[in-house]
Amino acid sequence: MTTLPVVGAAMTLKSLELHRDWLIAHQRDLELQDFVMADVLNGDWMPRVEQAKRLLDGHTGRVGIHGPFWGFTIDSEDPDVRAVATRRIDQGLSVCEALGATHMVIHSPFTAWSYNHILNERKEFYAIIERCHQTIGAAVKRAEDIGCELVIENIEDKDPAQRIALADSFNSPAVSVSVDTGHAHYAHGSTGAPPVDHYIRIAGARLKHVHLQDADGYGDRHWSLGEGSILWHSVFAALSETDSCPRLIIELRDHSKIPASAAYLAGLGLAI
Structure with missing residues (x-):
């Protein structure tokens, strides 16, 4: 990167109404969070899409959504649960198609438990990959057709390379990875995983999306940037080494602190 990157944010439509001017002033990337729940996806979500389009009149940044994830994993051993997961991901892609979204976040299947047991029995790694293909194989093809990327976000992942291997296994431009x-x-502080900047470097060209949130290494805090102990200079040094142009999405529990988080990075000379 030869110039400072421009950060975007994840927010609900309610928060978008409040932060619209902030978003459009620098044409920041946006991730909408309104489409993760089953009751929304099973209902009439089109009015939400229409509201988003009205609010985004004049916005030229990239737009995506956080896809559904509650209550399932994409590598479930139960075929009935896989069928539910397949349906939810497909519903998310329907939203993306209607919205014109270019990314949808989905959650990684890898855990600290699977890390330890994969090392004991390597064939389990390939079983996880196969189950993921059974769950989202059709979604990958649909994502290709509608110009949307499925970005696989680390959740409990202890080995960042496993998620890269999963993305590579689809051999598709519609599958890439996200680093939260x-x-x-959390994984570094609580399970002995590599530090945050290593997750970014290992992702390399597959990195198309980053959730920026601060934490203490103990739990999933989603604090405003600067409130935790993440070493942001190292994170952005790693980001400067990639030319994959990832979406840099501030993702906080308290949406009112989104502009302050961007200002914090600007004050460090790391981003706009």
């Missing part, structure tokens, strides 16, 4: 800084910091 707070999740990586």
